[in-house]
Amino acid sequence: MSVRQQVRTVLCGAALAGLVLTTTQGIATAAPVPGGGAKVSPVRAAEDAAARALARSLTDDAWRAEMSRAVADGDGVGLKALAAGSRTGAGAALAADVARADRSVLAAKGLPADVGGLLTVTPAGDSGSRRAPLVAVAPTDDEAAPVTAYDSAGRAHTLDATEAPDVPVYVVGVDGEKAVEAGLEVLERELAAAGVTTADAAAAVSATGAASAAATGYWTSRITSVYVADDKETWIKGDAEIFSIVSGFGLDGKVRVDTVTHPYLDDAETTYYPNQILVNWSQYKYNLADVVMMEDDGDTNYSSLAKAIAAALLTIADLGAYVPLVDPVVDAIPASFWTDDADFVDAWYTLARETTGTRNGAGGNGRFTFDRYWVSAL
Numbered sequence: 001m002s003v004r005q006q007v008r009t010v011l012c013g014a015a016l017a018g019l020v021l022t023t024t025q026g027i028a029t030a031a032p033v034p035g036g037g038a039k040v041s042p043v044r045a046a047e048d049a050a051a052r053a054l055a056r057s058l059t060d061d062a063w064r065a066e067m068s069r070a071v072a073d074g075d076g077v078g079l080k081a082l083a084a085g086s087r088t089g090a091g092a093a094l095a096a097d098v099a100r101a102d103r104s105v106l107a108a109k110g111l112p113a114d115v116g117g118l119l120t121v122t123p124a125g126d127s128g129s130r131r132a133p134l135v136a137v138a139p140t141d142d143e144a145a146p147v148t149a150y151d152s153a154g155r156a157h158t159l160d161a162t163e164a165p166d167v168p169v170y171v172v173g174v175d176g177e178k179a180v181e182a183g184l185e186v187l188e189r190e191l192a193a194a195g196v197t198t199a200d201a202a203a204a205v206s207a208t209g210a211a212s213a214a215a216t217g218y219w220t221s222r223i224t225s226v227y228v229a230d231d232k233e234t235w236i237k238g239d240a241e242i243f244s245i246v247s248g249f250g251l252d253g254k255v256r257v258d259t260v261t262h263p264y265l266d267d268a269e270t271t272y273y274p275n276q277i278l279v280n281w282s283q284y285k286y287n288l289a290d291v292v293m294m295e296d297d298g299d300t301n302y303s304s305l306a307k308a309i310a311a312a313l314l315t316i317a318d319l320g321a322y323v324p325l326v327d328p329v330v331d332a333i334p335a336s337f338w339t340d341d342a343d344f345v346d347a348w349y350t351l352a353r354e355t356t357g358t359r360n361g362a363g364g365n366g367r368f369t370f371d372r373y374w375v376s377a378l
Contacts, residue, residue, distance in 0.1 A: 041299045042108035043174065046101040047137040050079065050119055051172040053097035055135035055150035060090030064133075067091075067170070071123045079172065080117030105174060110303025115182045124169045133168035134159075138298070174298045176241030177263055183302035184243060184259040190303060191257050194310035197250035198257055199283075218282035219353060222373035226262070227271045228293075228345060228366050240266060241296040242345060245309075246279055247325040248289035253318040255325065256284065257309065262293075277373065279351065285318070287353035290326045293345040293366055300343065308332040324349050326362070 040048070058064045066086055070077050080102050083095040102117045109118075124136075134157060136149035147159040149169060159165050188198040228242070242262045250256035258280075264272050279289050294300075312332035316323060326347045333344065346361030348368065358369045 043105055043299045044137065046104035046108070047119065047172050047174070047298075049104075050098050050101040051135045051137045052150050052154065053094055053101075054079070054121065054170065054172060055152055056154060057090040057094045058133060058135070059152045060088055063088040063090035063094075067121075071121060071170070074123055076120035076122035076173070076175065078117050078175070079119045079121045082121070108299070108301060109174075109179060109183065110186060110301040110305075111179070111182050112186075115178070118174050118179055120173055120175045122171045122173065124164060124171050131167040133170055134165075135170045135172060137172050174296075176296050176298075179300075180241045180243055180261055180263075180296045183296065183300065184261065186302040187306045187309075188257070188259055190306035191310050194307070194314065195254070196257050196310050196313055197252060197254050198259075217374055217376040218280060220277045220281060220373045220375055221279040221351060221353065221355060221370050223274055223276045223278050223368055224371050225271055225273050225369040226265060226367065228265065228268055230268050230365055240268075243294060243296070244278065245292045245294065245329060246289055247292075247313070247329055248279075249285045249318050249322070250283060251285050253285060255313040255316055257313070258283070277375070278368075278370075279353075280375075281353045286322045288322045288350050290324055290329070291348040291351055291368075292326060292329050293347065293361070294343055295345055297343050305333070322350070 058067070063086060066088060067082070070082055080095065080098045083091045083098050086092055086095070098117070098119060102119050103113070105118050106113060106115060111118075132151065134149035134151055136147050136159065138147070147161050149157050149159050151157065159169070192198045228240075242265045244260045244262065246258045246260060248256055260276070260278055262274070262276070264274055278291065281287065309329055309332045312328040313325065316325070316328060326349050330344065330347060346363045346366035348359055348361055348366075351359070351370075354372065355370050356372060358367060360367050
């Protein structure tokens with residue numbers, strides 16, 4: 001299937017999913033714990049284990065009050081640090097369960113142990129309600145599927161994903177911004193180790209004589225505005241964590257990959273004006289590059305992604321003319337990524353050094369506006 005077909009499949013499927021689900025605000029009757037042989041990702045399993053443990057721990061009034069104060073500003077907090085630093089017995093007991101779940105998350109995402117805890121807890125729902133809080137995990141498919149939440153007795157309840165419930169909910173999830181930052185370091189490091197030129201493997205620049213050419217500065221493509229029609233995030237998942245993979249041919253004639261994070265790009269149907277550099281053209285042989293925009297949806301394994309992209313790109317040789325690299329990058333994405341629509345956001349073919357103005361993505365989901373920007377040397 002070509003990237004254009006994949007883009008259409010992803011976007012149309014997500015749009016239809018958002019249309020067919022009817023809204024039923026609040027809590028449904030207690031439901032059995034999800035199972036029945038359905039395949040659960042390692043990250044989801046770890047989040048679910050932490051959520052159940054957290055729900056059980058909230059029977060302790062002192063710990064429950066401490067938790068409420070910790071998330072009172074509405075932002076997510078690190079669950080591992082919160083539990084480990086608690087002065088209550090319930091919090092201290094929870095710390096071991098969270099640490100175990102965090103180790104599973106790091107392993108599943110291909111991240112080193114020194115990244116630290118990734119699991120967070122974020123308040124959602126009606127924080128002003130006097131009803132006992134529930135603890136939920138965001139669904140992994142991003143298609144407004146019902147959300148499972150647990151009470152302190154371990155019973156599962158079903159919440160509607162399209163409307164925030166009328167009870168307090170603590171959402172256990174992964175710190176996406178921290179995961180993306182650490183993950184892209186892994187991605188570039190493993191690509192470089194495999195032989196793909198990256199920002200960490202730019203020593204060849206001096207051998208080409210390009211270093212002197214760039215001594216006075218270099219041209220870049222700068223994002224003056226960006227818009228995403230659908231970031232695939234339901235109420236329970238919060239902000240999107242989006243990044244771009246920029247690919248082209250380096251100065252040594254080998255395929256080059258650079259990664260760019262977009263930490264400001266939180267919400268769909270919102271235009272952002274970051275003035276962010278996307279491509280440094282002094283690092284590319286041709287005046288053309290391709291862009292694939294993706295989102296870390298919790299299950300992204302950066303080590304696996306790097307190996308798959310490297311295996312695909314290292315088969316492409318520089319034959320003296322630019323070869324678009326979007327299709328190889330997208331085709332290299334492991335099949336499991338396509339089970340979660342938000343992993344792939346959109347793609348831009350043959351972005352040129354001279355490109356200015358607005359460019360829509362191939363899937364019609366994303367839109368960049370560019371200008372040419374000269375970066376002067378110090």
